[in-house]
Amino acid sequence: MQTDAMKMFGLQAPIFAFSHCQDVVAAVSKAGGMGTLGTTRDSVEDLENMLTWIDYHIDGEPYGVDIMFASNAPKQFETMTSKEIMDLVPMENWDFVDDILRRHDVPPYTKAEKEEVVETYIKEQLRTHAQAEARLEVVYRHPKARMIVSALGVPPQHQIDRAHGLGLKVGALVGHPRHVKHHKAAGVDILIAAGYEAGGHTGDIATFVLTPQIADEAAPIPVLHAGGVMRGRQIAAALALGAQGVWAGTVWLGTSESETTPVEKELMFNASSGDTKRTRCGSGKPVRRFHGGFVRAWEDKDAPEPLPMPLQSVLVEQAFKKMRNHQVEGLLSPPCGQGIGMMDEQTDVRNIFLEMLTEFGETMEKMGDIRDSLAA
Amino acid sequence: MRTEVMKMLDLEAPIFAFSHCRDVVAAVSRAGGMGVLGTTHVTPEQLDIELAWLNAHTEDKNYGVDLMFASDARQEFERMNIGDVDKYIPEEHRRFVDALMKKYGVPELPPGEREALFDEYMKGMIRTHKSAEARLEVLFKHPKAKVMASALGVPPAHVTDACHERDIKVIGMVGRPKHVRRHKEAGMDIIVSAGHEAGGHVGEIAGLVLTPQVVEEADPIPVLHAGGIARGKQIAAAVALGAQGVWTGTIWLGTSEAETTPLVKEKIFAATSADTLRSKCGTGHPARRLRSAWVEAWEADGAPKPLPMPLQSILVNEALERMDRYQPQELVSYPAGQGVGMMHEQTDVRSVFLDLLTEYGETMEGMSNMFQQFDEG
Numbered sequence: 201m202q203t204d205a206m207k208m209f210g211l212q213a214p215i216f217a218f219s220h221c222q223d224v225v226a227a228v229s230k231a232g233g234m235g236t237l238g239t240t241r242d243s244v245e246d247l248e249n250m251l252t253w254i255d256y257h258i259d260g261e262p263y264g265v266d267i268m269f270a271s272n273a274p275k276q277f278e279t280m281t282s283k284e285i286m287d288l289v290p291m292e293n294w295d296f297v298d299d300i301l302r303r304h305d306v307p308p309y310t311k312a313e314k315e316e317v318v319e320t321y322i323k324e325q326l327r328t329h330a331q332a333e334a335r336l337e338v339v340y341r342h343p344k345a346r347m348i349v350s351a352l353g354v355p356p357q358h359q360i361d362r363a364h365g366l367g368l369k370v371g372a373l374v375g376h377p378r379h380v381k382h383h384k385a386a387g388v389d390i391l392i393a394a395g396y397e398a399g400g401h402t403g404d405i406a407t408f409v410l411t412p413q414i415a416d417e418a419a420p421i422p423v424l425h426a427g428g429v430m431r432g433r434q435i436a437a438a439l440a441l442g443a444q445g446v447w448a449g450t451v452w453l454g455t456s457e458s459e460t461t462p463v464e465k466e467l468m469f470n471a472s473s474g475d476t477k478r479t480r481c482g483s484g485k486p487v488r489r490f491h492g493g494f495v496r497a498w499e500d501k502d503a504p505e506p507l508p509m510p511l512q513s514v515l516v517e518q519a520f521k522k523m524r525n526h527q528v529e530g531l532l533s534p535p536c537g538q539g540i541g542m543m544d545e546q547t548d549v550r551n552i553f554l555e556m557l558t559e560f561g562e563t564m565e566k567m568g569d570i571r572d573s574l575a576a
Numbered sequence: 577m578r579t580e581v582m583k584m585l586d587l588e589a590p591i592f593a594f595s596h597c598r599d600v601v602a603a604v605s606r607a608g609g610m611g612v613l614g615t616t617h618v619t620p621e622q623l624d625i626e627l628a629w630l631n632a633h634t635e636d637k638n639y640g641v642d643l644m645f646a647s648d649a650r651q652e653f654e655r656m657n658i659g660d661v662d663k664y665i666p667e668e669h670r671r672f673v674d675a676l677m678k679k680y681g682v683p684e685l686p687p688g689e690r691e692a693l694f695d696e697y698m699k700g701m702i703r704t705h706k707s708a709e710a711r712l713e714v715l716f717k718h719p720k721a722k723v724m725a726s727a728l729g730v731p732p733a734h735v736t737d738a739c740h741e742r743d744i745k746v747i748g749m750v751g752r753p754k755h756v757r758r759h760k761e762a763g764m765d766i767i768v769s770a771g772h773e774a775g776g777h778v779g780e781i782a783g784l785v786l787t788p789q790v791v792e793e794a795d796p797i798p799v800l801h802a803g804g805i806a807r808g809k810q811i812a813a814a815v816a817l818g819a820q821g822v823w824t825g826t827i828w829l830g831t832s833e834a835e836t837t838p839l840v841k842e843k844i845f846a847a848t849s850a851d852t853l854r855s856k857c858g859t860g861h862p863a864r865r866l867r868s869a870w871v872e873a874w875e876a877d878g879a880p881k882p883l884p885m886p887l888q889s890i891l892v893n894e895a896l897e898r899m900d901r902y903q904p905q906e907l908v909s910y911p912a913g914q915g916v917g918m919m920h921e922q923t924d925v926r927s928v929f930l931d932l933l934t935e936y937g938e939t940m941e942g943m944s945n946m947f948q949q950f951d952e953g
Contacts, residue, residue, distance in 0.1 A: 397782035406773035428785035
């Protein structure tokens with residue numbers, strides 16, 4: 201069986217994996233799927249090293265790179281000093297975030313430390329178009345990277361054209377059927393219908409309703425179904441809804457290869473599907489995260505409103521760094537989807553991949569039997 | 577193909593249809609599915625008339641009835657009368673509703689009707705267990721009512737037993753996998769997995785994630801998938817997830833048979849899937865409904881917090897009646913799921929039913945062909 205999305209990259213399985221971890225990306229591509237690396241957590245230099253590592257470990261298989269083109273990141277951020285940008289964050293918000301950490305016995309950075317950490321963040325990771333374009337330059341130097349994916353918004357036309365000129369395919373995530381026509385007009389090759397239940401940046405429309413509408417609007421462009429996919433039967437459901445494959449992220453967070461910490465993994469293995477929330481507290485846009493102490497703090501009556509992208513990240517990324525170092529169970533709130541309710545123990549990428557494919561095949565076979573009895 | 581659920585109730589299609597409209601219920605049952613009548617908007621006396629009508633209009637087919645057993649409806653409310661309202665409903669809430677009605681120029685009810693409406697509501701419709709059981713007595717008088725569905729909460733054991741004695745199948749609804757156990761212990765015959773995208777009372781977990789988990793927990797009890805079903809390909813997807821059929825609601829709101837007003841239909845056909853939201857403003861429990869100035873006012877900063885069930889319904893009952901009667905353009909809302917984005921024009925129940933079944937068959941055929949290729953290489 202070959203869906204159009206599989207043919208596009210010569211894949212053996214209709215499974216696309218999003219991960220911030222180079223090991224997961226390589227393992228999925230080697231297993232016959234399409235690993236796609238998230239790039240918001242690393243500097244341009246780190247990205248260069250990661251892609252070099254992937255090139256070396258991927259046995260010639262294709263992979264993708266996910267880039268964030270935040271459509272509303274004002275251009276002025278690209279020329280401002282980090283001091284000027286930090287001054288745009290109200291003092292009350294800095295204090296609020298420090299306070300969250302203190303309540304969980306995590307000492308916040310001193311003023312001087314914070315300035316340094318935030319300056320590095322702004323220099324290396326601030327979510328502006330200039331950052332996105334610098335990352336793309338790295339991608340273009342690595343010919344085994346066969347796809348760029350825009351995590352938010354329509355990619356700029358000149359980048360789509362340049363990617364196409366280099367033989368790369370361009371993908372994009374969409375959360376609302378009415379956004380499809382913009383992507384189509386821009387020449388995007390593959391769309392990812394990202395449902396409410398998905399981890400990371402998501403909209404309000406659940407996949408069961410979203411995927412069929414995106415598939416209709418996008419035709420003949422192939423569509424991947426994103427949100428909640430942990431098991432093979434959900435791949436069969438996604439194909440029934442008109443998708444040509446699935447885009448999965450959360451399911452890899454519980455693997456031994458993943459960058460997720462042991463404490464975060466335990467949180468996810470013990471969680472149910474009701475233990476995630478969509479919140480603007482991490483980036484300024486709605487992101488589904490584990491409903492941990494950090495997210496809860498922003499739900500308090502007296503909590504400030506999250507700032508717009510990219511300022512909210514300027515404010516909270518330094519706290520996330522502290523949280524990564526201290527690993528306080530009651531505070532951690534990593535991005536993840538509702539699928540965590542179906543994740544119970546650590547395994548590895550290859551195992552998950554094979555289990556998904558096996559159950560997918562079994563479900564397809566069962567549906568074939570049902571179809572035969574329908575026809576009889 | 578006959579799933580266990582279809583065999584259990586002798587159905588020709590794995591489609592259950594929830595509707596407040598007897599015409600929809602009858603048409604679905606006649607077409608080979610299972611029509612299920614919602615009963616919260618009628619008194620037991622009116623329900624008796626509705627079921628007698630259904631008996632006469634379902635030919636040799638059966639139908640179901642949906643009751644609400646709210647687990648948090650306190651007994652003291654069963655004795656409430658008009659004089660008690662001030663005691664239970666804060667002034668702030670009453671003022672908020674009045675101000676909204678005034679702001680949008682919704683006419684008052686004619687003299688005398690206000691009190692009559694309130695009396696009727698308190699006597700016949702208040703959402704308590706006692707009220708649900710009064711409806712149940714009516715249901716028992718009509719032997720073609722073969723299904724009792726509980727829209728909220730686990731029905732009490734004596735209710736389930738009484739149904740089973742009469743060979744009535746009992747259906748429970750869940751929005752979280754961990755609630756399945758209680759329904760299983762209570763002897764449910766079928767469990768409905770109601771996803772975040774569904775209309776009416778819903779939880780936060782989306783159908784694609786919820787249904788496989790509910791199926792696993794419920795086994796061997798059969799499961800129906802509810803939420804967002806507007807097309808046949810979604811029935812195939814539900815079956816892939818392990819469900820034995822689908823429970824639909826919103827899709828029937830756009831039919832010529834439905835009770836919905838022309839304005840509600842117009843709003844539904846114009847809506848995208850993002851134009852509904854979960855709000856407690858109608859009943860005190862989160863229910864998904866069409867976005868409107870009424871719903872948004874309750875969700876706005878500074879709005880009073882909706883009261884617990886059944887007080888919120890008592891508070892808004894008159895306003896809902898006025899909006900239903902006078903159809904103020906901006907305010908009018910209706911319980912509906914995210915499937916509204918897939919509804920574009922009025923049709924009838926039979927057409928919807930046939931379209932669902934045809935696309936379901938086509939999708940199963942497509943999947944089967946795909947699998948053969950998959951198997952071959």
